[in-house]
Every structure is written in structure tokens, then in C-alpha cells.
Amino acid sequence: MSITDVRTPYPVPGTPKETMHPDHAPAWTPPAEAEQEPRQVRRILRLFRPYRGRLAIVGLLVGASSLVSVASPFLLKAILDVALPEGRTGLLSLLALGMILSAVLTSVFGVLQTLISTTVGQRVMHDLRTAVYGRLQRMSLAFFTRTRTGEVQSRIANDIGGMQATVTSTATSLVSNLTSVVATIVAMLALDWRLTVVSLALLPVFVWISRRVGNERRKITTRRQKQMAAMAATVTESLSVSGILLGRTMGRSDSLTAAFAEESERLVDLEVRSNMAGRWRMAVITIVMAAMPAVIYWTAGLAVHSGGPGVSLGTVVAFVSLQQGLFRPAVSLLSTGVQIQTSLALFQRIFEYLDLPVDITEREDPVRLERVKGEVRFENVTFGYDGKGGPVLAGIDITVPPGGSLAVVGPTGAGKSTLGHLVPRLYDVTGGRVTLDGVDVRDLDFDTLARAVGVVSQETYLFHASVADNLRFAKPDATDEELHAAAKAAQIHDHIAALPDGYDTVVGERGHRFSGGEKQRLAIARTILRDPPVLVLDEATSALDTRTEAAVQAAIDALSADRTTLTIAHRLSTVRGADQIVVLDSGRVVERGTHEELLEREGRYAALVRRDARLEPNPRLEPTS
CATH class of the missing domain: 3.40.50.300 (P-loop containing nucleotide triphosphate hydrolases)
Known part of the structure; x- marks a missing residue:
């Protein structure tokens, strides 16, 4: 369904989309090729430009939170390798207090960045809703004679609503997880480069898998949003006062219910496919990441028995702690990448409306008449x-x-x-x-x-x-x-x-x-x-x-x-x-x-x-x- 489908009370399967009243202007259709992904991403980033000051604060909070969180494994290493073996209770108390303080600061920073990022995200959604509504207010009458009302409502409600997670939490999650991953990898390299290489060997494969999953979900999401728009149009038309009168007097209530059930069934299928797309592949990534501690222990043991440079117990425990800390943001980062690719389909549908040509425009220096005679x-x-x-x-x-x-x-x-x-x-x-x-x-x-x-x-x-x-x-x-x-x-x-x-x-x-x-x-x-x-x-x-x-x-x-x-x-x-x-x-x-x-x-x-x-x-x- 194009964004300007013909106004028909109830769509009939197989009806050509080009069929329209000869007095109606032809439907505007977006370019055959979708915008290139980098260009679209840049356009999305421009939506956040008015709030770059608040986003800078979020970035500082994210960086501070990441640095504080990676300090805990080093404190743990010092406890295991120095404070406990040497019986230094004062140092032990100081290091333990440092670990508690690290957890407190991480939580406080997390709450603050969530508050700011959610506020920014909601403002961006407000800007998008207002921009789309304002654009539609400027469209000529011809646009509305050829566009189903439910389709317009779906763009504002379902498509922009579907982007809520992306603009409120996904962007912050991306920055936060990326910062955590970088800081954790640097810390892991500082502890032992050999264990780090083993831990990251499969990372390129994981990135490739997540990209494939993201592309798959993006295609399904586009179809799902179109189906939701079709359902919204059917509901708007058939459950209006005029629609109810027509359906009742024509004896079509049961057939309309059956037609709606078919539309809903198609949406169920698309929702299931959207949620299950790539689940098994992402599950494999999760299993591999969860098994990495055993691989680290095994690698450390081989290093000791091979006669090479040994690895201290504190280093192994601290490294596993970092590696486990890397697991959550890494998987979340891969999932975020999938979610962003999925949301690109929603952004594309919104941008289609924002790019609609406005044929009724006000000139830059319009004439204003204080008193109109009426000729x-x-x-x-x-x-x-x-x-x-x-x-x-x-x-x-x-x-x-x-x-x-x-x-x-x-x-x-x-x-x-x-x-x-x-x-x-x-x-x-x-x-x-x-x-x-x-x-x-x-x-x-x-x-x-x-x-x-x-x-x-x-x-x-x-x-x-x-x-x-x-x-x-x-x-x-x-x-x-x-x-x-x-x-x-x-x-x-x-x-x-x-x-x-x-x-x-x-x-x-x-x-x-x-x-x-x-x-x-x-x-x-x-x-x-x-x-x-x-x-x-x-x-x-x-x-x-x-x-x-x-x-x-x-x-x-x-x-x-x-x-x-x-x-x-x-x-x-x-x-x-x-x-x-x-x-x-x-x-x-x-x-x-x-x-x-x-x-x-x-x-x-x-x-x-x-x-x-x-x-x-x-x-x-x-x-x-």
C-alpha cells in the first residue's frame, strides 16, 4: 500500500492501486529506491541537534559511569593479589569501600542519564509529530481526497509511536554500551592481551550476524507498519458513525468483522515473524558469550602449564569479571544495532510524509490586506x-x-x-x-x-x-x-x-x-x-x-x-x-x-x-x- 492509496470504503484484494476518480490528482509516491542508509542516519541525527547540550551531559554521565564501573575489577584484583594474601585489613577496607562507592556512583549516573535521555527522546518525538501534522495541514485538498484517513492517523500514531524506544532509550543505550565496551576492552588489554585476543576472536562474526538479523527485521517492520495502517484505515472508516450506519443498513456487519479478522490475522503473522527474526542466531551469540569464562580459565591454565608467563589468580578473576561485564553491553550493543536497523523503516515512513511536496505555499513576502472590500x-x-x-x-x-x-x-x-x-x-x-x-x-x-x-x-x-x-x-x-x-x-x-x-x-x-x-x-x-x-x-x-x-x-x-x-x-x-x-x-x-x-x-x-x-x-x- 502506498502512502496515498485511493479512498475506497473497504479495500478489495486485487484492486489496482492506480484506480482513482479522474478528478483526483495522482498519488504522490516516494522514490523507487529507498534513501541510502548513511544519509538516512545523518538525517535522524539532525533531529537531535537542538538538544546537543543535554546530549553532551548524557555523554559525560555515560563516560563517567563506564569508567567507574570498570574500576571495580581492578579493585577486586588488588584485594585478591595484595590485601588478602598480605593481611592488610586497612587496604582491604579501603578497596571494599571503593567497590561499594563504584556501585553507588554507577547507579546515580544511570538514573540521571535515563532522565535526560528520555526527556530528549520525548522532545524529538514531539518535534516529529508536530512536523508531520504541520506538513499535512499545508497539503492541498487533493491530497486528502486520495488518502485514507486511517493511513494518515497511523503515520502519526503507530509509526512515530513505534519509534519511542529508539529515540528515548536506544540512542543512550548505544552510547552507553559502546563506551562500556571500549573502556572494558582497554581494561582487559591492560590486564592481559592474550586473554583479550581469545575473548574477542568471534566478535566480527557476531557483528555480521546482527547485521543480517537487522536487515531481516527492517523488511518485516515495513510490511508490519503498512498492515497496521490498513487496519487503522478500516477501523476509522467502518467504525465511524457513517460507517456503522452503512454496515448495518447493508447487512454487512458480519462480513466487515470477517474482513477485519483477516487483516488482524495478517498482522499477527507479521508480529510473530518480526519478533522471531534471527532469534536462534542471537541465541547462539548469547550461548557463546556465556561460555567465554570457561574458555578464559582454560586458556589461563594452558599458559601456566606451557611454561610461559603465568597469570595470577587475581588477574584471572578480574579478567573474567571484566569479560562478564563486557558480555552485557556487547550483546545489548548488537541488539541495539538490530533495533536501529528495524527503526529505520519507521523513520523512512515518517520522512516520506515530511518530504511530500506542498503545492499550496505562502510566498516569502505575502500581501496583507487590513480591510477587504470583497471584489x-x-x-x-x-x-x-x-x-x-x-x-x-x-x-x-x-x-x-x-x-x-x-x-x-x-x-x-x-x-x-x-x-x-x-x-x-x-x-x-x-x-x-x-x-x-x-x-x-x-x-x-x-x-x-x-x-x-x-x-x-x-x-x-x-x-x-x-x-x-x-x-x-x-x-x-x-x-x-x-x-x-x-x-x-x-x-x-x-x-x-x-x-x-x-x-x-x-x-x-x-x-x-x-x-x-x-x-x-x-x-x-x-x-x-x-x-x-x-x-x-x-x-x-x-x-x-x-x-x-x-x-x-x-x-x-x-x-x-x-x-x-x-x-x-x-x-x-x-x-x-x-x-x-x-x-x-x-x-x-x-x-x-x-x-x-x-x-x-x-x-x-x-x-x-x-x-x-x-x-x-x-x-x-x-x-x-
């Missing part, structure tokens, strides 16, 4: 989704004066909604330009554009929060009086006030505790609260029945007063009073004029009016003589 112009506008499938819009020239109203009508697929999306820059034009008060919207700063253009669409989105919180999303510092005034203008205040909890009522996921008309009026109240000078109404009443539509239309009329209004309409019940009506067909303007002028021409608009009159009789739409 909107489409100047020879052309738009296509990455230039594939032909232009969706072509040669659009329209001017809407400040406070004026424009209605855009036409058959399904004519490009009406796309035209409306160009004003708030949900998409950017591929030719020509869209201007606001004479300034290309691409030159405006994002804040100006957000303040200037309000959008009310057919699909109203409400957060799982209180009514008040949903309204204040438009204006966080709005007072209760302002909320009530906006709700009254949208003709929804009386309904909210009649609820047991009033404005504190939780609307439920996506607002499913409210009817379609109530949700639309809440969305209108939210937009009134923001008070934009330019308003885009994208088929805001097309999904409503006639009675509900009348109530919502009254709210829209209040919202549209003294604003530049662009109304996208499939049903024509709301466009009669527009200053200008434009008829789109196949992305081109085929007619324009007022309601009366277009009816007199007996062209496309008149045909649409007659169609609506047949489907839903409404005296307001009947052609006039």
Missing part, C-alpha cells in the same frame, strides 16, 4: 488536476463586485465546486489567476485569505465537542452574547436553547445528534461569527428537503447580506435573486445573465429550471412569461 475576479482561469484527464475548468472570466452575488449552476461534473474551491485556495489555478480586491490570492498571506473568505459546504463538519466549542472554532475569543447573536441570525438559537444542556450540548461525532438542516444552520452560525466579507456557498442546501431548505435558506440570506457571495448550486431554488448567474458545462461558461434574462434565452439554464420543476415542483422556479 472577486476570475481572469482567464484554467485548472486541471496535475494536467491529467484534460482541464476541469478552461477560460473562466467572471467578475463579482464587492457585495455582489454570483450563482454558478450546471450539470454534475461541470466544475462548479472546483471553481468555488479556487477562491479560498483549496486548489491553485494552473492558468490565469483568481484575485481578491485586485490581488492574486496566491500573493495573499494565509491569514488574510482565511479572514476574507468563508465557506459553507454541503457536507457540514462538526467536532465531537459542545455546540459552543464548535461555534468558537471560528472565533476562539467569542463571548456568549456573540454566540447567541450568530445562532439567532442562523435561526438555530431557539433549538439550541431548548436542549437540556443548551450550548454545552455535545454534538456527537460529525454532528450526528443533529439533523441535516440543524447542522447546516450551526455551520452558518459559525461562519457568521467569523464575519468574512466573501462567502462561498457550495451546494449548502442540496441535500435538504424543501421545508428544511427554506429554513436554512433564510439563515443563508441573513449570512449573505452585504457580503460578496458565490453560490454553487445544483438545485436552482436559491439562485433566482443572484445578481449574476453563470452556467458551466464541461468546465466552460456557456451562459451568463440574470434569472429572467437566461429564462428568456431558452438555453441551458432554462432547461435546468424545467428539470428542477419536474423533479421538485416549486412555483419560484417556473419560467415566467
Whole structure:
């Protein structure tokens, strides 16, 4: 599964990934070849650069801890070779106290380095989560129309969450174990170089084995994370309110459960394979390392019986102590190497999102308008989704004066909604330009554009929060009086006030505790609260029945007063009073004029009016003589 799989409610095995709606931009795919490992490691290290001061302290603590820990075997050697044989109780007490102090200092240093390294790791994870979320916030609407929501959530939750051990403890463990190994090897060489050579003879073989295991786990981890993303997408879609309604009414609950069980079964297999990859090979390393003391004793005995330089008892005991001390960090170092290689797959998936091209960007010196009059112009506008499938819009020239109203009508697929999306820059034009008060919207700063253009669409989105919180999303510092005034203008205040909890009522996921008309009026109240000078109404009443539509239309009329209004309409019940009506067909303007002028021409608009009159009789739409 690519990171931009097509939005299908439930994936069907064998469906080509390239299948997508022709209006959607093609999926962005990462390069065929993964980043070279050294380059990726350097990029990971750059994540820790802001915290290099704290990491330096960790390094000092690690170094101090390693030096203190390797001192104990030398103290033990002195006890066995000097203090005990010579009966020097004072020296014995001093050396014993030194060993206790060494253990205390090692523990204290360990606690401090864990605290600092964990804090740094959590900050790095915070930076990654924020960077990915911020990057996604800057993506155009096209990205989200082709990417499953669960896939996006999985990147932030599962992939970054899976890196927690790496960024919080693995880095410190790597430094700590590496320092311990180096210090221990130096100490072992100082005691006896011959025993050291014997102890380290198999180390290259162990490193080679751990690399093989790491590469194997990295491949499995990539597949596992993709499977987790697929499961997250299935859960998000099928267990949402809409998904439950669809599954229940279609009698697909059992089949959806079975499909989820299959997805989960595949994840079980990948989890087991990931945990068991290389276990036997790593077990062999553990057995060999555990057997090394016997090899040391045997080597020391041979040295004595061969007539060569002998090895004292204290040296042998101290060396075995060092060798055993080397065993833990060496095995841990090999395991850490495996874990780092495994985590590279997670980092690669996160970097894929961070490297996504952002096509809606703010220029370095954007124009900021303190006061927006509201003139909107489409100047020879052309738009296509990455230039594939032909232009969706072509040669659009329209001017809407400040406070004026424009209605855009036409058959399904004519490009009406796309035209409306160009004003708030949900998409950017591929030719020509869209201007606001004479300034290309691409030159405006994002804040100006957000303040200037309000959008009310057919699909109203409400957060799982209180009514008040949903309204204040438009204006966080709005007072209760302002909320009530906006709700009254949208003709929804009386309904909210009649609820047991009033404005504190939780609307439920996506607002499913409210009817379609109530949700639309809440969305209108939210937009009134923001008070934009330019308003885009994208088929805001097309999904409503006639009675509900009348109530919502009254709210829209209040919202549209003294604003530049662009109304996208499939049903024509709301466009009669527009200053200008434009008829789109196949992305081109085929007619324009007022309601009366277009009816007199007996062209496309008149045909649409007659169609609506047949489907839903409404005296307001009947052609006039």
C-alpha cells in the first residue's frame, strides 16, 4: 500500500492501486529506491541537534559511569593479589569501600542519564509529530481526497509511536554500551592481551550476524507498519458513525468483522515473524558469550602449564569479571544495532510524509490586506488536476463586485465546486489567476485569505465537542452574547436553547445528534461569527428537503447580506435573486445573465429550471412569461 492509496470504503484484494476518480490528482509516491542508509542516519541525527547540550551531559554521565564501573575489577584484583594474601585489613577496607562507592556512583549516573535521555527522546518525538501534522495541514485538498484517513492517523500514531524506544532509550543505550565496551576492552588489554585476543576472536562474526538479523527485521517492520495502517484505515472508516450506519443498513456487519479478522490475522503473522527474526542466531551469540569464562580459565591454565608467563589468580578473576561485564553491553550493543536497523523503516515512513511536496505555499513576502472590500475576479482561469484527464475548468472570466452575488449552476461534473474551491485556495489555478480586491490570492498571506473568505459546504463538519466549542472554532475569543447573536441570525438559537444542556450540548461525532438542516444552520452560525466579507456557498442546501431548505435558506440570506457571495448550486431554488448567474458545462461558461434574462434565452439554464420543476415542483422556479 502506498502512502496515498485511493479512498475506497473497504479495500478489495486485487484492486489496482492506480484506480482513482479522474478528478483526483495522482498519488504522490516516494522514490523507487529507498534513501541510502548513511544519509538516512545523518538525517535522524539532525533531529537531535537542538538538544546537543543535554546530549553532551548524557555523554559525560555515560563516560563517567563506564569508567567507574570498570574500576571495580581492578579493585577486586588488588584485594585478591595484595590485601588478602598480605593481611592488610586497612587496604582491604579501603578497596571494599571503593567497590561499594563504584556501585553507588554507577547507579546515580544511570538514573540521571535515563532522565535526560528520555526527556530528549520525548522532545524529538514531539518535534516529529508536530512536523508531520504541520506538513499535512499545508497539503492541498487533493491530497486528502486520495488518502485514507486511517493511513494518515497511523503515520502519526503507530509509526512515530513505534519509534519511542529508539529515540528515548536506544540512542543512550548505544552510547552507553559502546563506551562500556571500549573502556572494558582497554581494561582487559591492560590486564592481559592474550586473554583479550581469545575473548574477542568471534566478535566480527557476531557483528555480521546482527547485521543480517537487522536487515531481516527492517523488511518485516515495513510490511508490519503498512498492515497496521490498513487496519487503522478500516477501523476509522467502518467504525465511524457513517460507517456503522452503512454496515448495518447493508447487512454487512458480519462480513466487515470477517474482513477485519483477516487483516488482524495478517498482522499477527507479521508480529510473530518480526519478533522471531534471527532469534536462534542471537541465541547462539548469547550461548557463546556465556561460555567465554570457561574458555578464559582454560586458556589461563594452558599458559601456566606451557611454561610461559603465568597469570595470577587475581588477574584471572578480574579478567573474567571484566569479560562478564563486557558480555552485557556487547550483546545489548548488537541488539541495539538490530533495533536501529528495524527503526529505520519507521523513520523512512515518517520522512516520506515530511518530504511530500506542498503545492499550496505562502510566498516569502505575502500581501496583507487590513480591510477587504470583497471584489472577486476570475481572469482567464484554467485548472486541471496535475494536467491529467484534460482541464476541469478552461477560460473562466467572471467578475463579482464587492457585495455582489454570483450563482454558478450546471450539470454534475461541470466544475462548479472546483471553481468555488479556487477562491479560498483549496486548489491553485494552473492558468490565469483568481484575485481578491485586485490581488492574486496566491500573493495573499494565509491569514488574510482565511479572514476574507468563508465557506459553507454541503457536507457540514462538526467536532465531537459542545455546540459552543464548535461555534468558537471560528472565533476562539467569542463571548456568549456573540454566540447567541450568530445562532439567532442562523435561526438555530431557539433549538439550541431548548436542549437540556443548551450550548454545552455535545454534538456527537460529525454532528450526528443533529439533523441535516440543524447542522447546516450551526455551520452558518459559525461562519457568521467569523464575519468574512466573501462567502462561498457550495451546494449548502442540496441535500435538504424543501421545508428544511427554506429554513436554512433564510439563515443563508441573513449570512449573505452585504457580503460578496458565490453560490454553487445544483438545485436552482436559491439562485433566482443572484445578481449574476453563470452556467458551466464541461468546465466552460456557456451562459451568463440574470434569472429572467437566461429564462428568456431558452438555453441551458432554462432547461435546468424545467428539470428542477419536474423533479421538485416549486412555483419560484417556473419560467415566467
